[in-house]
Amino acid sequence: MKAVKDAAGKNTVKVILENCLLTKEEIKKSCELALEAGLDFVKTSTGFSTSGATPEDVALMKSVVGDKALVKAAGGVRTYDDAIKMIEAGASRLGTSGGVAIVQGKEHTNGY
Structure with missing residues (x-):
């Protein structure tokens, strides 16, 4: 991740996790590594695996990255209520x- 961030220069860089395939500990560790690499965003999923974002995963990711990175919720956001739940959980995108x-x-x- 650090090599990608270095190569990107001042451009925004996000890492896309596939949370539905990870344990909670793996999600936390991935977010920690993203912070160490100086990435700008952590994203919940590609939207093409077995499931998408959950408010619980968004909240977990936000609890790790705090204000040092942004969280993007993707996959399964189909209604206004879904969108509000993700934003309330900590998603900025x-x-x-x-x-x-x-x-x-x-x-x-x-x-x-």
């Missing part, structure tokens, strides 16, 4: 293909 539906108060039905 959301990755969703259903942005229009969320803003309209509808459920985005593609994906998980």
Whole structure:
């Protein structure tokens, strides 16, 4: 991660975890390593594995990175309520293909 951050210079760098495949301890350690490398974001998932972001995982990631990095919740954010839960848990960005539906108060039905 450090080599990527060094190569990126002043550009924003995020690491994408696949939280659904990791233990809580592995999520915590990954976030710690991201901080050590100076990354700007930690992201919950690619959105293409067995499940996406959960408020619990977002809160865990935020508890590790604090104000030193930002958390992006991605995968499974389909409704306005989902979006609010992720933001309340500590996400500063959301990755969703259903942005229009969320803003309209509808459920985005593609994906998980």
